[in-house]
Amino acid sequence: MILESLRKQVLEAILELVRRGLVVDTFGNASGISREKNLVAIKPSGVAYDTLRPEDLVVTDLEGRTIEGSLRASSDLPTHLALYKAFPEIGGIAHTHSRSATAWAQAQREIPCFGTTHADYFRGAVPVTEPLNSEEIESDYEWNTGQAIVRRLAGIGPLSMPAVLVASHAPFCWGSSAAEAAHVAWMLEEVAQMALATLTINSEAPQLPNVLRDKHFLRKHGASAYYGQKTAKP
Amino acid sequence: MILESLRKQVLEAILELVRRGLVVDTFGNASGISREKNLVAIKPSGVAYDTLRPEDLVVTDLEGRTIEGSLRASSDLPTHLALYKAFPEIGGIAHTHSRSATAWAQAQREIPCFGTTHADYFRGAVPVTEPLNSEEIESDYEWNTGQAIVRRLAGIGPLSMPAVLVASHAPFCWGSSAAEAAHVAWMLEEVAQMALATLTINSEAPQLPNVLRDKHFLRKHGASAYYGQKTAKP
Amino acid sequence: MILESLRKQVLEAILELVRRGLVVDTFGNASGISREKNLVAIKPSGVAYDTLRPEDLVVTDLEGRTIEGSLRASSDLPTHLALYKAFPEIGGIAHTHSRSATAWAQAQREIPCFGTTHADYFRGAVPVTEPLNSEEIESDYEWNTGQAIVRRLAGIGPLSMPAVLVASHAPFCWGSSAAEAAHVAWMLEEVAQMALATLTINSEAPQLPNVLRDKHFLRKHGASAYYGQKTAKP
Amino acid sequence: MILESLRKQVLEAILELVRRGLVVDTFGNASGISREKNLVAIKPSGVAYDTLRPEDLVVTDLEGRTIEGSLRASSDLPTHLALYKAFPEIGGIAHTHSRSATAWAQAQREIPCFGTTHADYFRGAVPVTEPLNSEEIESDYEWNTGQAIVRRLAGIGPLSMPAVLVASHAPFCWGSSAAEAAHVAWMLEEVAQMALATLTINSEAPQLPNVLRDKHFLRKHGASAYYGQKTAKP
Numbered sequence: 045m046i047l048e049s050l051r052k053q054v055l056e057a058i059l060e061l062v063r064r065g066l067v068v069d070t071f072g073n074a075s076g077i078s079r080e081k082n083l084v085a086i087k088p089s090g091v092a093y094d095t096l097r098p099e100d101l102v103v104t105d106l107e108g109r110t111i112e113g114s115l116r117a118s119s120d121l122p123t124h125l126a127l128y129k130a131f132p133e134i135g136g137i138a139h140t141h142s143r144s145a146t147a148w149a150q151a152q153r154e155i156p157c158f159g160t161t162h163a164d165y166f167r168g169a170v171p172v173t174e175p176l177n178s179e180e181i182e183s184d185y186e187w188n189t190g191q192a193i194v195r196r197l198a199g200i201g202p203l204s205m206p207a208v209l210v211a212s213h214a215p216f217c218w219g220s221s222a223a224e225a226a227h228v229a230w231m232l233e234e235v236a237q238m239a240l241a242t243l244t245i246n247s248e249a250p251q252l253p254n255v256l257r258d259k260h261f262l263r264k265h266g267a268s269a270y271y272g273q274k275t276a277k278p
Numbered sequence: 279m280i281l282e283s284l285r286k287q288v289l290e291a292i293l294e295l296v297r298r299g300l301v302v303d304t305f306g307n308a309s310g311i312s313r314e315k316n317l318v319a320i321k322p323s324g325v326a327y328d329t330l331r332p333e334d335l336v337v338t339d340l341e342g343r344t345i346e347g348s349l350r351a352s353s354d355l356p357t358h359l360a361l362y363k364a365f366p367e368i369g370g371i372a373h374t375h376s377r378s379a380t381a382w383a384q385a386q387r388e389i390p391c392f393g394t395t396h397a398d399y400f401r402g403a404v405p406v407t408e409p410l411n412s413e414e415i416e417s418d419y420e421w422n423t424g425q426a427i428v429r430r431l432a433g434i435g436p437l438s439m440p441a442v443l444v445a446s447h448a449p450f451c452w453g454s455s456a457a458e459a460a461h462v463a464w465m466l467e468e469v470a471q472m473a474l475a476t477l478t479i480n481s482e483a484p485q486l487p488n489v490l491r492d493k494h495f496l497r498k499h500g501a502s503a504y505y506g507q508k509t510a511k512p
Numbered sequence: 513m514i515l516e517s518l519r520k521q522v523l524e525a526i527l528e529l530v531r532r533g534l535v536v537d538t539f540g541n542a543s544g545i546s547r548e549k550n551l552v553a554i555k556p557s558g559v560a561y562d563t564l565r566p567e568d569l570v571v572t573d574l575e576g577r578t579i580e581g582s583l584r585a586s587s588d589l590p591t592h593l594a595l596y597k598a599f600p601e602i603g604g605i606a607h608t609h610s611r612s613a614t615a616w617a618q619a620q621r622e623i624p625c626f627g628t629t630h631a632d633y634f635r636g637a638v639p640v641t642e643p644l645n646s647e648e649i650e651s652d653y654e655w656n657t658g659q660a661i662v663r664r665l666a667g668i669g670p671l672s673m674p675a676v677l678v679a680s681h682a683p684f685c686w687g688s689s690a691a692e693a694a695h696v697a698w699m700l701e702e703v704a705q706m707a708l709a710t711l712t713i714n715s716e717a718p719q720l721p722n723v724l725r726d727k728h729f730l731r732k733h734g735a736s737a738y739y740g741q742k743t744a745k746p
Numbered sequence: 747m748i749l750e751s752l753r754k755q756v757l758e759a760i761l762e763l764v765r766r767g768l769v770v771d772t773f774g775n776a777s778g779i780s781r782e783k784n785l786v787a788i789k790p791s792g793v794a795y796d797t798l799r800p801e802d803l804v805v806t807d808l809e810g811r812t813i814e815g816s817l818r819a820s821s822d823l824p825t826h827l828a829l830y831k832a833f834p835e836i837g838g839i840a841h842t843h844s845r846s847a848t849a850w851a852q853a854q855r856e857i858p859c860f861g862t863t864h865a866d867y868f869r870g871a872v873p874v875t876e877p878l879n880s881e882e883i884e885s886d887y888e889w890n891t892g893q894a895i896v897r898r899l900a901g902i903g904p905l906s907m908p909a910v911l912v913a914s915h916a917p918f919c920w921g922s923s924a925a926e927a928a929h930v931a932w933m934l935e936e937v938a939q940m941a942l943a944t945l946t947i948n949s950e951a952p953q954l955p956n957v958l959r960d961k962h963f964l965r966k967h968g969a970s971a972y973y974g975q976k977t978a979k980p
Contacts, residue, residue, distance in 0.1 A: 068468050070506075071395060090506025119497065119505050141395050143468070147475035150392040151483045158852040160915045161773060161843050178489045185493055212486055213394045234770050234845070240475060241849035241942060249853045252914055255880045259887055263821065271821050272772075272792025302702050304740075305629060324740025353731065353739050375629050377702070381709030384626040385717045412723045419727055446720055447628045474709060536936050538974075539863060558974025587965065587973050609863050611936070615943035618860040619951045646957045653961055680954055681862045708943060 046112055047085055050076050051098040054085045054136070057222035061140055062093045064230045071141035071214070073118040076222035077128050079135070082106055086124060088115035119186060126190020127218060131202040136222030138229040141214040144236035148172075149209035155235060157251045158242045163260035165231045167204040169251065171196050175211045189213070204261070207232045280346055281319055284310050285332040288319045288370070291456035295374055296327045298464045305375035305448070307352040310456035311362050313369070316340055320358060322349035353420060360424020361452060365436040370456030372463040375448040378470035379463075382406075383443035389469060391485045392476045397494035399465045401438040403485065405430050409445045423447070438495070441466045514580055515553055518544050519566040522553045522604070525690035529608055530561045532698045539609035539682070541586040544690035545596050547603070550574055554592060556583035587654060594658020595686060599670040604690030606697040609682040612704035613697075616640075617677035623703060625719045626710045631728035633699045635672040637719065639664050643679045657681070672729070675700045748814055749787055752778050753800040756787045756838070759924035763842055764795045766932045773843035773916070775820040778924035779830050781837070784808055788826060790817035821888060828892020829920060833904040838924030840931040843916040846938035847931075850874075851911035857937060859953045860944045865962035867933045869906040871953065873898050877913045891915070906963070909934045 045051070057074040061067050070093075075086035085101045102113035106129060108121055118124075124137050140146075148155050148170075155170040157163055173192040180188035193208045193216055206228045207217040217228040242249050252260075264271045279285070291308040295301050304327075309320035319335045336347035340363060342355055352358075358371045374380075382389050382404075389404040391397055407426040414422035427442045427450055440462045441451040451462040476483050486494075498505045513519070525542040529535050538561075543554035553569045570581035574597060576589055586592075592605050608614075616623050616638075623638040625631055641660040648656035661676045661684055674696045675685040685696040710717050720728075732739045747753070759776040763769050772795075777788035787803045804815035808831060810823055820826075826839050842848075850857050850872075857872040859865055875894040882890035895910045895918055908930045909919040919930040944951050954962075966973045 068395065069465060071398075088507065116507055143472055144475060146393060146395060147472050147479060150472065150476040151480035153480050158914065159848060161770065161848060164773075175487075176490070178487070181487075181489050181493050212392065212484075212490065231771060238845055238849050238852065240479060241846060242852040244478060244946060245849060245942060246853035246855050250914075253877075253880070253883075255883050256878070256914065259883050273790065273818055302629065303699060305632075322741065350741055377706055378709060380627060380629060381706050381713060384706065384710040385714035387714050409721075410724070412721070415721075415723050415727050446626065446718075446724065474713060478712060536863065537933060539866075556975065584975055611940055612943060614861060614863060615940050615947060618940065618944040619948035621948050643955075644958070646955070649955075649957050649961050680860065680952075680958065708947060712946060 045099055047078055047081070047083060047103055048098060050078055050085045051101045051103075054087070054101055054222045055096060055098050057136065057138060057226040058087055058093065058096065060223070060226040061138060061229060064233075066140040066142040066229055066233055067093070068141050068143070072139065073120055074136065074138040074222050074226060075118075075121075075124045076136040077134075079132075083111060084121075084124065084128060086121055087118045088113070089118050091115065120189075122184065122187035123190040123193070123216065126187055126194060127216070130190075130194040131197075131218065133220075134202055134218040134225075135220045136225040137216065137218045138222065138225035139214065139216050140229050140233075142229065142233040142236075144240055145209065145215045145232050146213075147240065148236050149214050150212055152211045154209070155232075155239050156249070157257055158239050158249055159252065160256070160260045161238065162235045163252055163257040164264050165228060165235070165261075166207065167257060167261045170207050170209060170215075170232065170235075171200075171205070172209045173211050203265075279333055281312055281315070281317060281337055282332060284312055284319045285335045285337075288321070288335055288456045289330060289332050291370065291372060291460040292321055292327065292330065294457070294460040295372060295463060298467075300374040300376040300463055300467055301327070302375050302377070306373065307354055308370065308372040308456050308460060309352075309355075309358045310370040311368075313366070317345060318355075318358065318362060320355055321352045322347070323352050325349065354423075356418065356421035357424040357427070357450065360421055360428060361450070364424075364428040365431075365452065367454075368436055368452040368459075369454045370459040371450065371452045372456065372459035373448065373450050374463050374467075376463065376467040376470075378474055379443065379449045379466050380447075381474065382470050383448050384446055386445050388443070389473050390483070391491055392473050392483055393486070394490070394494045395472065396469045397486055397491040398498050399462060399469070399495075400441065401491060401495045404441050404443060404449075404466065404469075405434075405439070406443045407445050437499075513567055515546055515549070515551060515571055516566065518546055518553045519569045519571075522555070522569055522690045523564060523566050525604065525606060525694040526555055526561065526564065528691070528694045529606060529697060532694075532701075534608040534610040534697055534701055535561070536609050536611070540607065541588055542604065542606040542690050542694060543586075543589075543592045544604040545602075547600075551579060552589075552592065552596060554589055555586050556581070557586050559583065588657075590652065590655035591658040591661070591684065594655055594662060595684070598658075598662040599665075599686065601688075602670055602686040602693075603688045604693040605684065605686045606690065606693035607682070607684050608697050608701075610697065610701040610704075612708055613677065613700050614682045615708065616704050617682050618680055620679050622677070623707050624717070625725055626707050626717055627720070628724070628728045629706065630703045631720055631725040632732050633696060633703070633729075634675065635725060635729045638675050638677060638700065638703075639668075639673070640677045641679050671733070747801055749780055749783070749785060749805055750800060752780055752787045753803045753805075756789070756803055756924045757798060757800050759838065759840060759928040760789055760795065760798065762925070762928040763840060763931060766928075766935075768842040768844040768931055768935055769795070770843050770845070774841065775822055776838065776840040776924050776928060777820075777823075777826045778838040779836075781834075785813060786823075786826065786830060788823055789820050790815070791820050793817065822891075824886065824889035825892040825895070825918065828889055828896060829918070832892075832896040833899075833920065835922075836904055836920040836927075837922045838927040839918065839920045840924065840927035841916065841918050842931050842935075844931065844935040844938075846942055847911065847917040847934050848915075849942065850938050851916050852914055854913050856911070857934075857941050858951070859959055860941050860951055861954070862958070862962045863940065864937045865954055865959040866966050867930060867937070867963075868909065869959060869963040872909050872911060872934065872937075873902075873907070874911045875913050905967075
């Protein structure tokens with residue numbers, strides 16, 4: 045079995061999504077990439093989470109060809125591949141239909157940056173993709189979904205904004221590893237839930253000023269981080 | 279004991295409804311039909327779920343006559359029978375008062391098809407029945423409830439739209455088996471909850487265009503399905 | 513120890529409130545009455561639920577004098593006594609600050625009878641008391657709370673409407689026993705939660721027509737009941 | 747190890763915040779003060795709650811210098827110190843990003859005193875701080891957050907109003923001990939959740955008249971308290 049360690053990391057990320065209650069039915073998957081080998085390990089399609097083993101994951105190349113594995117890969121594989129190709133700085137991807145984040149995606153509204161909880165993870169409002177047109181839906185749907193995400197992120201560093209809402213669908217999240225991507229998926233759901241409640245209390249609630257947004261984002265991320273026990277990340 | 283296997287399937291479906299938190303108090307039941315023998319197995323009325331055994335289920339014919347069983351059948355039996363008679367393609371029925379789906383039924387609003395989660399299970403907005411008139415309420419109430427569902431589904435394949443909201447009451451769901459009906463009841467609740475949140479965020483949220491709705495529905499159902507590990511269903 | 517059986521019933525009702533998640537902090541109590549002896553068993557004030565024993569309950573007469581028990585009775589005792597005096601048909605009372613029912617009480621809005629789940633337990637909208645005036649608050653507050661409930665129920669049978677929302681406070685519920693009162697408290701919370709969601713979906717949602725409301729209420733209660741396994745109650 | 751008893755109390759308060767579901771990710775901390783020694787014990791920054799031991803807590807003086815402990819203190823330490831200096835009557839502080847209270851903070855709306863549950867803990871609406879200006883954010887951010895809280899509480903006894911919402915951030919709560927602060931954090935979340943639901947039902951819901959607010963607050967707090975089993979606190 046190749047990429048055993050990556051397989052285990054991805055499996056652990058998938059189980060974390062389930063434990064956090066982010067997965068409805070089988071609507072949740074994760075993947076990780078070995079940049080050295082240009083290979084991706086991803087969840088198989090429609091398999092029950094509680095029996096999943098590392099060897100059940102599917103390993104593919106960046107063109108989606110199965111390199112190892114007897115099961116069919118997640119139907120969202122082409123979306124994952126589009127992101128790995130466009131964002132060389134990311135190492136893992138998580139996709140869920142978590143309740144509140146999906147509601148924002150369905151509402152086709154970006155999640156406003158209402159508070160410091162949000163700014164600790166996302167440097168600004170979490171964006172929504174443009175809806176796909178009929179042609180994009182009818183052929184290469186999952187690949188085109190990835191392209192819509194990439195277009196929406198144009199000009200934004202994917203590690204400053206590690207999530208996008210796919211319009212009428214649900215969020216995709218990423219990070220330096222599958223574990224980080226799963227953590228972002230959890231934080232996104234929390235932030236989405238709070239934003240919905242915020243809007244209910246005050247439909248005119250203000251977003252954070254940039255100085256406060258950056259204070260919090262940079263307190264946790266980048267060269268000047270001073271949160272937690274570790275020294276700042278490079 | 280006749281129909282032991284069907285009884286067990288129905289019991290398992292009932293317990294799945296309970297495990298998923300879809301049942302409030304004793305407001306939940308399920309049934310299954312043997313098309314070969316034209317017999318239905320259904321939950322007894324008002325009995326605690328945690329002590330229910332296969333032999334407690336009531337087996338009736340399609341006219342509602344008890345064939346085997348010492349308990350009284352669910353008071354909703356006539357509704358189930360109306361559906362089995364009208365929809366020969368279904369094999370099981372589940373009825374719950376799950377919180378969000380019931381709220382939509384009480385609001386007398388169909389659940390709009392806001393996202394792909396919805397379209398993976400329901401090919402369009404989940405419809406609401408017309409309210410019953412006084413006569414229909416006063417005599418044969420449960421049978422007339424079934425008739426209202428059948429009328430509302432006219433021209434729609436029951437496997438394309440495996441649920442209906444009974445106005446001012448709650449959902450009825452069905453599928454090829456009791457297990458599938460229970461699964462639909464769960465998905466309906468999830469979809470209903472997300473739709474409520476979607477509406478709260480954006481009261482003008484758009485429904486899916488037909489091409490996207492069908493892309494998702496047909497990805498999972500019918501001859502061209504490519505989701506999961508099984509080959510497409512016929 | 514007198515009234516051991518009643519003490520146990522009341523304790524069990526209190527624990528049921530806790531198990532159902534209806535109790536916030538120590539905001540929940542229950543009592544039961546022996547009509548034969550004109551004695552009431554009630555929860556002591558501000559005691560942790562998980563260590564409560566039958567002998568900790570306080571037994572008082574209808575004037576609130578402690579007959580047996582070394583602890584102080586719930587501060588809401590005078591409210592309970594007012595209800596036992598006014599409603600000879602009730603045998604138990606439960607009081608909670610359950611989240612959704614309390615929200616309706618705080619909003620000073622009756623809970624509309626939006627669905628059959630509601631009508632199975634409450635024969636119409638669940639009413640709200642008039643706010644107390646300053647005098648009523650400043651002296652004999654808890655007794656006056658009971659009087660406000662009794663005034664609000666004037667002309668309504670307490671077993672047809674086994675709950676009232678005390679304005680700006682929370683619900684009081686009752687039944688033929690403490691167990692039934694606790695069950696009503698649970699159903700009230702479920703109904704209150706669904707009604708809030710219903711209102712969010714459709715601010716013009718209609719209440720049940722009387723014929724449907726009575727169909728459901730009388731299917732479960734009274735001489736013609738046909739729900740469950742028992743024969744109709746007298 | 748100094749202040750072992752205080753360390754244990756603070757750790758227990760932190761774990762109570764986690765058990766009550768008030769902590770999202772690592773967004774939650776608590777501290778306690780020894781007034782005799784003028785030393786504070788506080789949670790270390792960004793450490794997992796489930797492995798935290800009394801010796802992991804950081805003990806500092808009122809200027810924030812570490813007196814004992816090898817880990818970095820919570821980044822919110824300066825906020826805690828500002829409160830301990832300004833409010834000599836408090837003995838413990840708890841900070842969470844609990845969902846509903848944080849939503850009110852993000853909405854920059856005080857939590858109205860809609861009910862007696864609220865008045866039992868907070869003598870009036872729970873206030874929101876003024877937003878910080880750019881200078882206050884850019885240098886000594888956490889200390890300035892504490893100053894904004896202190897300014898907002900001017901003229902209000904901190905034990906009559908044991909919580910404040912920091913605008914666009916989250917609540918800070920306090921009490922005579924870390925345990926009480928954690929209890930207030932829990933009650934605040936419950937009250938915030940009920941207030942949101944109240945507002946959804948009736949956007950014109952009235953706040954309690956002062957006489958009712960004080961009746962409840964003083965029933966539990968101060969010289970005339972008559973709730974629970976203890977005699978009134980001095």
